[in-house]
Every structure is written in C-alpha cells, then in structure tokens.
Amino acid sequence: MIISEIGFIGAGLMGAPMAANLLRAGFRVTVHTRTRARAQPLLDAGAAWADTPAACAASAGVVITIVSDTPDVQQVLFGPSGAAGGAQPNTIFIDMSTISASATRAMAQELLELGMAMLDAPVSGGVQGAVDGTLSIMVGGDAAVLERARPVLEAMGRTIVHCGPNGQGQMTKLCNQVAVAVHMIAAAEAIVLGTKAGLDPAALIKAIGGGAAGSWAINVLGPRMAEHDFAPGFMVKLLQKDLRLVMQAGSELSAPLPGAALAHQLYAALEAGDRGDEGTQALISVYEALAGIAGTES
Amino acid sequence: MIISEIGFIGAGLMGAPMAANLLRAGFRVTVHTRTRARAQPLLDAGAAWADTPAACAASAGVVITIVSDTPDVQQVLFGPSGAAGGAQPNTIFIDMSTISASATRAMAQELLELGMAMLDAPVSGGVQGAVDGTLSIMVGGDAAVLERARPVLEAMGRTIVHCGPNGQGQMTKLCNQVAVAVHMIAAAEAIVLGTKAGLDPAALIKAIGGGAAGSWAINVLGPRMAEHDFAPGFMVKLLQKDLRLVMQAGSELSAPLPGAALAHQLYAALEAGDRGDEGTQALISVYEALAGIAGTES
Numbered sequence: 001m002i003i004s005e006i007g008f009i010g011a012g013l014m015g016a017p018m019a020a021n022l023l024r025a026g027f028r029v030t031v032h033t034r035t036r037a038r039a040q041p042l043l044d045a046g047a048a049w050a051d052t053p054a055a056c057a058a059s060a061g062v063v064i065t066i067v068s069d070t071p072d073v074q075q076v077l078f079g080p081s082g083a084a085g086g087a088q089p090n091t092i093f094i095d096m097s098t099i100s101a102s103a104t105r106a107m108a109q110e111l112l113e114l115g116m117a118m119l120d121a122p123v124s125g126g127v128q129g130a131v132d133g134t135l136s137i138m139v140g141g142d143a144a145v146l147e148r149a150r151p152v153l154e155a156m157g158r159t160i161v162h163c164g165p166n167g168q169g170q171m172t173k174l175c176n177q178v179a180v181a182v183h184m185i186a187a188a189e190a191i192v193l194g195t196k197a198g199l200d201p202a203a204l205i206k207a208i209g210g211g212a213a214g215s216w217a218i219n220v221l222g223p224r225m226a227e228h229d230f231a232p233g234f235m236v237k238l239l240q241k242d243l244r245l246v247m248q249a250g251s252e253l254s255a256p257l258p259g260a261a262l263a264h265q266l267y268a269a270l271e272a273g274d275r276g277d278e279g280t281q282a283l284i285s286v287y288e289a290l291a292g293i294a295g296t297e298s
Numbered sequence: 299m300i301i302s303e304i305g306f307i308g309a310g311l312m313g314a315p316m317a318a319n320l321l322r323a324g325f326r327v328t329v330h331t332r333t334r335a336r337a338q339p340l341l342d343a344g345a346a347w348a349d350t351p352a353a354c355a356a357s358a359g360v361v362i363t364i365v366s367d368t369p370d371v372q373q374v375l376f377g378p379s380g381a382a383g384g385a386q387p388n389t390i391f392i393d394m395s396t397i398s399a400s401a402t403r404a405m406a407q408e409l410l411e412l413g414m415a416m417l418d419a420p421v422s423g424g425v426q427g428a429v430d431g432t433l434s435i436m437v438g439g440d441a442a443v444l445e446r447a448r449p450v451l452e453a454m455g456r457t458i459v460h461c462g463p464n465g466q467g468q469m470t471k472l473c474n475q476v477a478v479a480v481h482m483i484a485a486a487e488a489i490v491l492g493t494k495a496g497l498d499p500a501a502l503i504k505a506i507g508g509g510a511a512g513s514w515a516i517n518v519l520g521p522r523m524a525e526h527d528f529a530p531g532f533m534v535k536l537l538q539k540d541l542r543l544v545m546q547a548g549s550e551l552s553a554p555l556p557g558a559a560l561a562h563q564l565y566a567a568l569e570a571g572d573r574g575d576e577g578t579q580a581l582i583s584v585y586e587a588l589a590g591i592a593g594t595e596s
Contacts, residue, residue: 007381101495108501125510136509171495172505175488179511182487190473191545196551197399197469199461207459207470211422211434212532213477215513234510246491253494256588259483259562266556285336290554291316 003092004028004103004151007060009053010097011039011085014065014123018096018156025155033054053077056087062092062152065162069241070099070110077107089115092149098122098139098242101167101174101249108141108166116143122173124255126233134158138176140169176243179264182218184283185294190218191225192287201226204227222242225284230275237276240267300328301390301450305358307351307374307381308395311339312421315428316394317456318343323453328429328564329341330354344497351375352384360390360450368397369542375405387413390447394435396540399407399468399547406464408437415443417462420471421455424531432456436474438467456534472547475540479561481515481587488516489523492583499524523582538565 004027009018011033019042022029022075030040030048032055040075043049043239051055053076057063063083065073073095083093093111095104095118108118119141129135137158146153146162153160163172188215195203205222208214225228243264250257270276302325306317309331320327321343326344329337330353341347351374355361361381363371371393375382381391391409393402393416406416417439427433429519433455437444444451444460451458462472488511492502503520506512522528541562548555567584569575 012383030488051392124506124511126510136505138505159508161501161504163501168495168497171497172502174491175495175497175502176506176509176511178491179484179513179516182480182557183511183513186477186484188478189480189555189557191474192555192575193548193551193555194469194473196553196565197466197473199466199469199473203461204470204473207434207436207461208422208474208477210457212364212424212514212518213422213474213475213481215477215515216510217410217513218477220510223470249495250491252490254590255491255494256585257487257491258556258564259480262556262560288555292552 003061003148005060006030007050007056007063007083009033009056010066011042012066013127014130016042017127019047021133021151021154023047026036027152027155030056030060047103050059051081052081054081056207057083057087057091060087060091062094063087064094064096066096068097070103073097073099074103074107074219075244078110084111084116085116087116090109092145093118094149094152095119096121096123098173099170100151100245101170102168102252104140105167117142118166119145119149120169121153122169124137124173124176128233132157136161137173138163138169140164140168140171143257171249174242174246177239177246178257178260180217181239181243182259183215184221184280185227185263185266187216187218187222188283188287191222191284192291192293195293196291205278221281224281226278230278230282232277232279234280235276236267236278236280236282237269240264240276240281243267301359301446303346303358304328304450305330305354305361305381306581307331307354307362308311308364309340311425312428314340315425316347316364319431320452320453321345325450325453327357328354347519350384351381352379355381356387359383360392360447362392362394364394366395368401371395371397372401372405376408382409382412382414385414389414390443391416392419392447392450394419394446395469396471396543398543400467400550402438402468403465406473415440415445416464417447419451420466420467422471422474426531428454434459436461436467436470438469439464440464448540453594463498469547470580470588472540472544473520475537475544476555478515478560479514479537479541480557482519482578483564484513484555484582485516485520485523485562486585489520489582490589490591493591494589505593519579522577522579528576530575530577532578533574534565534568535575536576538562539580541565
C-alpha cells in the first residue's frame with residue numbers, strides 16, 4: 001500500500017510546520033486540533049479539516065499524533081471519537097510526541113489487537129528543525145512498519161534512527177533529554193562562575209567551547225544565556241514535562257539519575273517564578289539568583 | 299629581548315611532550331624535575347639538566363612550570379633553591395599547571411616586586427594535544443608580557459587566548475573544568491539509563507550525539523564508557539584536584555556550584571575504590587553500581 005493520505009493530530013509549535021512539510025512533499029493531509037484556529041494556516045495551505053480524531057483517521061494510511069503529554073495521546077487515540085475507533089485496519093499510527101515509554105508499549109499492544117500498527121517517533125531539533133524538515137526522529141516499533149512509513153518521516157526529518165521495538169524511540173528521546181538538561185547545568189554553572197570571577201562570558205564561551213568542555217548547549221545556548229535572551233527555542237515547561245518522564249523511567253528501571261534530578265529541581269525554580277514559557281537557557285537566572293547577582297528575569 | 303633560553307620545570311605526562319615541542323621549535327631548554335630519570339628522554343633530545351629550580355632559571359628568559367598543584371608551584375618558585383631566587387631580572391615565569399587563581403595572583407605580585415613577570419597559562423587538550431602541539435592555552439597576565447612570550451606558547455599550543463589579568467587564565471580553566479565534569483554526569487547518566495532500558499549504548503550515542511544533546515564528552519568519551527575502556531586520557535585524580543580548586547573558587551566568589559559539587563562527590567566514589575589513575579570516563583562504573591549493574595571495574 002502506498003501511503004498518500006495522512007491524518008495529522010496536533011498543530012502546535014512543532015506539529016504545524018511538520019504538517020506543512022508533509023503538504024509540501026505532496027501528501028494529502030487531514031488535520032485535527034482542539035482549537036481549529038491553530039490549524040487555519042495548514043487549511044489555507046491545502047489541508048482538509050476533521051472535527052474529531054476519528055474523522056481525521058477515517059481515510060488515512062498513516063495517523064500522526066504530536067500533542068503535549070501521555071494522557072493527550074491516550075485521549076486522541078482511545079477516548080470518545082478517538083482515532084483508533086475511526087481508522088481502517090492496517091493503519092499505521094506514528095506518535096511523535098514525547099511521552100511515557102511504558103504507556104507507549106501499552107498503546108502499541110492495544111492497536112496491534114485492533115489490527116493496526118504503531119511507531120513511537122519522538123523528535124529532536126526544535127522548532128527550527130521542524131520548519132526546515134531536518135529533525136532527528138528516534139523510532140521505536142517494527143522495522144518493516146518503519147520501512148513502510150519512512151517516506152512520511154523523511155518529509156519531516158533528516159536523521160531517522162530505528163532504536164528498537166515499541167517504546168525504544170521514547171527511551172532514546174528520554175536519554176537525549178537527560179543529556180540536554182544536564183548540559184544546561186554545565187553551561188549555566190561555568191558561565192556564572194566566570195561572571196562572578198570577572199571574566200567576559202562571551203569570551204569565556206569562545207575560549208572553552210571548542211575543546212573538551214564543548215557542547216551544543218554551551219555553544220548555541222551559552223551566548224543567549226550571556227545576553228539574557230530568554231526567547232524560547234525549547235520551553236522550560238516542556239523540558240520539565242520531559243524530565244518528569246525521565247525521572248519516572250529512571251524509577252521504573254532502577255536507574256538513579258542524580259544529575260537529571262538536580263536539573264529538574266533547578267528548573268522548578270523557574271516554574272515557581274512563572275517562567276515556564278521561557279527558553280531553557282533561562283536557567284542562568286536561577287544560578288544568578290543563587291550567586292546573588294541581581295534581577296535577570298526577562 | 300629575543301627569548302631563546304627556556305627553563306622548564308616539570309616533566310610529567312603533559313610537561314615532557316610540551317618541552318619536546320620547544321626543543322623541536324629550536325629553543326634551548328634546561329630541564330629540572332624532582333626525578334631526573336623522567337627527564338632523560340628530553341636530555342637525550344638535547345635539553346640541558348639543572349639540579350635545582352634556581353639553576354634551571356639562571357640563564358633563562360622564560361621559566362615554565364607545569365607541576366601538580368598550588369603548593370608545588372609555590373615550592374619551585376619560592377622554596378629553597380627556588381626559581382625566583384635564581385632568575386635574572388625581567389625573566390617571564392609562565393605557570394602552565396592548573397592551580398588556585400588567588401594563589402596565582404599572590405605569586406604574580408611577589409614576582410612583580412622582584413622585577414619579574416608572570417603569566418598563568420593552564421592548558422586543555424590532554425596528552426594528545428601536548429604531543430601534537432595543539433593545546434588550548436588560557437592566559438592570564440599583562441598583554442604585553444603575553445606578546446613577548448607568544449612564540450614560546452605557540453610552540454606548544456594552537457589556540458592562545460588572553461583571558462584577562464593574572465589569575466584569569468586559571469579562572470577560565472576552572473570554568474572549563476566545571477563544564478568538563480558536569481558533561482561526564484550527562485554522558486554517564488544518559489548511557490546507563492539507556493542500557494537499563496535495553497538500548498544499545500553505541501547506537502544511542504550515535505542517535506543523540508549529533509544534536510542538542512551533543513558534547514565532546516558524549517561523542518569522544520561516551521564510546522569508551524560503553525566499551526568499559528578506562529585507560530586515562532585525563533585521570534580521575536587530576537580532575538578531582540581541579541574540582542577542589544573549582545569548589546574553592548566557587549566558595550571564595552559566592553557562586554554556588556551544585557552540578558560541579560555532584561560530580562566531585564560521584565568521582566570521590568572512584569577514588570574510594572582506588573581508581574584515581576583511571577580515565578574520567580570511568581564515572582560510568584559509579585552509575586552502573588548505583589543502578590545495580592554488576593562489576594565493571596577495569
């Protein structure tokens with residue numbers, strides 16, 4: 001079966017440009033979101049509208065979900081007028097949200113019993129990667145199903161890695177987020193120590209970012225930390241959601257994660273200050289407050 | 299004054315290849331070490347021997363020290379038969395050890411009062427960088443003194459960054475080490491979480507190392523963690539020495555460093571297991587022990 005009809009559920013900061021790339025690649029896309037207004041640019045670009053997840057899935061070969069959290073995916077798949085109830089047999093569900101790996105395995109099993117397949121396919125690369133179609137996509141599920149769905153994923157991402165059976169795409173994404181979060185500690189701590197010592201933060205980043213202290217976090221987000229540019233590439237509240245999943249997975253797997261736990265707690269200080277919508281580089285503010293550097297809230 | 303005569307104190311894993319590069323660049327080098335046998339390859343390559351730091355400095359335009367820790371530098375400069383007592387006026391002292399920034403400022407002041415100049419010039423890039431002459435050198439001190447000494451530094455390193463007045467080279471190095479240490483937490487935690495989840499560590503590193511979770515630590519040391527290759531590029535005991543300096547600087551500057559403190563404590567577990575001579579990637583063993591993964595000591 002050639003897949004040309006796609007149901008797309010979720011048109012947020014990531015989903016909207018990803019669906020737009022599917023349209024550009026020639027797929028027929030039917031969109032459903034909770035708030036129709038958010039889908040309007042996609043409708044203007046040629047997508048069809050569906051009032052429910054079930055209607056969105058009705059004529060689709062692939063149904064993509066990219067929503068906020070585990071309960072949202074469960075709701076749009078198996079809730080009232082859910083996509084699983086509206087879909088044809090053999091439909092491939094691709095969940096590109098970052099959600100629980102164990103809940104993913106349960107949903108994949110449930111779909112299998114309905115004669116359908118599921119891939120978990122969370123992404124990294126941020127809004128810019130979604131717009132450019134250069135996302136990294138971490139896929140869990142059956143390899144043969146991935147091969148059928150690959151042309152769809154290739155319209156949205158550049159690096160498509162098969163990580164293992166269902167749930168392992170999500171696990172890979174959680175490992176990714178452990179590193180992302182702990183790197184933010186490294187960057188903020190190095191920059192604030194340097195600032196307190198009288199070093200120029202921009203020069204410091206340049207001096208250390210090219211060697212053994214180098215990371216994407218220091219080299220890309222470090223300069224924004226130094227300039228107090230807290231516009232979101234990736235929002236604090238979404239990293240916190242991911243870190244809740246990380247801590248849950250660590251607990252289920254008996255893998256103590258003191259670094260990720262520390263990041264989770266330090267980011268909680270930003271949420272306490274109602275700064276969940278800022279970019280993750282705002283962590284520098286927490287360190288500046290700890291170090292007695294006055295007011296850097298955005 | 300053209301600098302052609304160099305006194306070189308310390309011929310350890312880093313110092314020996316650095317002095318060899320000075321010889322190759324055509325400088326006349328006089329060496330002093332606590333243990334003469336360690337200097338033998340340099341003497342074979344054309345270096346002269348001095349029995350004391352004072353004798354090592356006697357006819358030198360530049361005296362380089364690269365020894366273990368703050369008291370060692372104080373001893374070879376100002377102890378009995380110390381280099382400061384044996385040197386000519388206008389001698390430039392370049393300390394390339396990683397030591398206390400505040401002690402560095404005090405020593406620079408003391409040398410200034412003797413009519414001499416000092417640069418703090420700690421390095422990053424490891425033994426391989428020392429051998430290849432590609433070290434990054436972080437320099438604190440007077441800019442004009444740095445310009446006079448630059449040809450000497452260029453024989454040993456590729457990136458020479460002026461970080462500010464005396465002590466700021468050391469401060470930059472300490473910020474570098476904060477990031478280095480915290481990145482090791484990120485790498486070990488992500489890899490052990492993935493391993494417990496049944497992911498292949500090598501594939502995981504490949505899947506996440508190219509994007510927002512990327513770091514030198516994950517991409518270069520991550521594979522050694524995955525293979526339990528604990529041969530030292532940079533020894534645990536030396537990182538711990540640096541982290542003591544980091545925590546001291548953080549305390550002096552009122553900059554709380556919870557991430558670096560966590561790294562320092564986790565590495566203490568390796569020292570407790572008498573594994574200080576292993577490479578810093580051995581941190582994976584601490585996480586494997588925490589996660590109940592059996593025996594990975596080297």
